[in-house]
Amino acid sequence: NAGVTQTPKFRVLKTGQSMTLLCAQDMNHEYMYWYRQDPGMGLRLIHYSVGEGTTAKGEVPDGYNVSRLKKQNFLLGLESAAPSQTSVYFCASYRASTDTQYFGPGTRLTVL
C-alpha cells in the first residue's frame, strides 16, 4: 500500500497562473481532505469530500476548487494563483472505523 500520495512535492508559480494538485489514496477511504499549513497557524481545512462525486467547503475555500471524480483521487485546483496561497498543502484520507486520518507528504507551493 502506498497510503496517501501527493503530486507534485514542490511547485513555484507566478501570480495568475493555474495548477492542480493531485491526491491519491489506495485504502478505499470515503472521506478525503485538503488542508493548508501556514507558519504560526494550525492546519486549516480548504475543502473535503465524503465520497465520490461529492465535495464541500471547509474553513478557507476561497480561491480553490476541488473535484472527486474517482474515489481514490481528490484534486485541488488553483485557477489564478495569488501570493497569499503560498503554503504547504496536505491531503488526508479518513478511515471512519478507527476514526484515523492518514496524511500525504505535503506539497510546498510558492506563488511569486
Next chain:
Amino acid sequence: KNEVEQSPQNLTAQEGEFITINCSYSVGISALHWLQQHPGGGIVSLFMLSSGKKKHGRLIATINIQEKHSSLHITASHPRDSAVYICAVGTGNQFYFGTGTSLTVIP
C-alpha cells in the same frame, strides 16, 4: 477564534525528562487526535481518544470530556521525540487543529 488551543508553543527538554503537552478545545467533539509532525513535514496519527486514557510505548494521552481538555505525556524523553505535536478535534465531517507544540529533546 481558535477552536483548539495548545500549550506550550515551544518546549525544550533534557533527554530522560517527563514531558506534558496540553490541549483545550471549545467545540463539541466526536474524538480528539494527537498527531506528530517530523522536521521533514510528514504527519502521522499517534492517538485517537473519545474518553479516558491511552498508552502507546512511552506516550500516554488523556482526555477529560467535561473540562474539554487533553494532555499528551512523554515518559523518558529521547532526542528522536523531537517533533511538532498537534492536537486536533473531530466534529462530524470536519477536523480542527491546534497550532502545534514544537518539542526539542537535547541529549
